[in-house]
Amino acid sequence: MKKRYSIVAIGLIIVIAVTYYLLPKNTDRTLVNGIENFEPISSDNKNYLLFYPADIRVSQENTIIKEVTVDGKIIREYEIEDKYFRRMNLHQKPNSMDKLYISLFGEATIDNYYYTYDIPTKQFNRVKVDYFDYEVGVDHIMHYGENVLFQTLVSHKTGEQNINSETNEFNVSISNFTSQKSFETEYGNPPKWTPLLEFNYKILYGTSGQYGDNDKYVNSGIGVIDLEDQSVEYMNNGENVDMYPLYATEEHAFILGEAGKVITYDKNFEFNIYEPFKGMSKEDIFFNDDSSQLLIDTKRALYNVYSQEKGSVIGLMTYEPELKFEPLNKDYLKQDSIYRFLYQDKENGEIYIVSSNEQEEKLLIIDNTSFDVKAGIPIEYSHLLDFVVKN
Numbered sequence: 495m496k497k498r499y500s501i502v503a504i505g506l507i508i509v510i511a512v513t514y515y516l517l518p519k520n521t522d523r524t525l526v527n528g529i530e531n532f533e534p535i536s537s538d539n540k541n542y543l544l545f546y547p548a549d550i551r552v553s554q555e556n557t558i559i560k561e562v563t564v565d566g567k568i569i570r571e572y573e574i575e576d577k578y579f580r581r582m583n584l585h586q587k588p589n590s591m592d593k594l595y596i597s598l599f600g601e602a603t604i605d606n607y608y609y610t611y612d613i614p615t616k617q618f619n620r621v622k623v624d625y626f627d628y629e630v631g632v633d634h635i636m637h638y639g640e641n642v643l644f645q646t647l648v649s650h651k652t653g654e655q656n657i658n659s660e661t662n663e664f665n666v667s668i669s670n671f672t673s674q675k676s677f678e679t680e681y682g683n684p685p686k687w688t689p690l691l692e693f694n695y696k697i698l699y700g701t702s703g704q705y706g707d708n709d710k711y712v713n714s715g716i717g718v719i720d721l722e723d724q725s726v727e728y729m730n731n732g733e734n735v736d737m738y739p740l741y742a743t744e745e746h747a748f749i750l751g752e753a754g755k756v757i758t759y760d761k762n763f764e765f766n767i768y769e770p771f772k773g774m775s776k777e778d779i780f781f782n783d784d785s786s787q788l789l790i791d792t793k794r795a796l797y798n799v800y801s802q803e804k805g806s807v808i809g810l811m812t813y814e815p816e817l818k819f820e821p822l823n824k825d826y827l828k829q830d831s832i833y834r835f836l837y838q839d840k841e842n843g844e845i846y847i848v849s850s851n852e853q854e855e856k857l858l859i860i861d862n863t864s865f866d867v868k869a870g871i872p873i874e875y876s877h878l879l880d881f882v883v884k885n
Contacts, residue, residue, distance in 0.1 A: 523573040529618045537885045541569055545881035548580040549600050566872035582880045585636045586837045588789040594837055595635045604631035613839055625674040628653025638742050639692020641672035645685055650676045668699060675721040682713050691742040694761045696720055698747055700738050716749055738781045741813055748813055754780045770819040774801055788835035798833055805829030826867040838862055842884050850876040
């Protein structure tokens with residue numbers, strides 16, 4: 495067993511070393527101190543800036559930004575020295591399209607801050623989370639609603655995860671940055687890596703199920719938090735199946751259930767069940783992570799489903815007035831490719847999607863009205879590319 499782990503460790507070291515030496519080195523980069531001070535030379539919207547944030551796992555200490563043409567030719571490069579900034583997760587809300595919410599990953603650190611990016615002014619801003627008694631860390635800031643919601647790495651009450659050594663259960667917190675009120679999740683009901691929904695003056699989050707006595711799956715479903723009285727209720731519609739919060743409007747909350755079923759709750763938390771993914775198999779992957787959908791307005795989203803038979807299927811999910819999913823029949827979408835949504839730039843009418851397969855890696859520039867492809871920019875190291883800006 496130890497020998498096998500040693501071989502795996504050696505293999506990992508080799509992969510990291512090879513990746514590092516393959517990354518192109520450029521001594522002519524423009525050096526910038528701090529991501530908030532980054533002001534690129536404008537190309538009058540002809541070129542694009544590709545952001546490869548700092549990642550010590552591939553021995554990249556600073557953030558590298560490449561300016562490229564639509565043909566993929568590198569025009570210039572920037573290097574950002576910033577001890578706070580690294581690999582980034584983007585989130586965009588349809589009621590705040592000009593602002594991106596950014597949480598960080600890639601290092602085992604506790605960071606009491608998140609970033610925002612203002613699309614019109616092309617400015618990053620580090621937002622400090624300073625209303626806690628402890629360093630709690632921002633786990634992610636995926637959320638929908640008027641307020642700013644985020645999930646922490648530890649409990650806001652103790653600054654620890656308070657792990658129960660017998661059950662391995664632990665606590666973290668869910669916080670409303672706008673109201674500066676927080677809730678410590680209960681033992682056995684930790685949150686999933688899914689969006690937080692602000693709905694009917696409450697916060698909805700997905701709870702991670704686990705196997706209990708007799709290998710019975712328990713505690714899966716949705717947690718409904720009331721920050722005012724510090725209470726929580728759990729809903730699973732009588733079944734212990736994984737449930738994923740998708741989106742919420744003023745009238746409905748949308749939750750993905752088993753085998754592609756979508757549960758819609760009204761303000762009284764009465765529900766209906768719909769099957770928008772008709773024609774797909776129960777074994778298909780309907781939700782993977784935060785990049786599985788991108789809200790393009792208050793009613794619709796681009797949605798990515800993975801089918802073992804059909805491969806990647808990108809379609810338009812309409813939430814209201816009628817819940818439905820319609821695959822996009824576009825020639826540029828390949829079933830053997832993996833897609834990752836970045837965000838929508840409404841000012842330039844573009845949506846940015848990272849596409850990769852065994853043959854090529856591309857940044858797809860998509861028209862946000864017709865969903866036709868405007869450009870497919872050849873890129874390298876797509877798994878390290880977190881952000882793009884039209885310059």
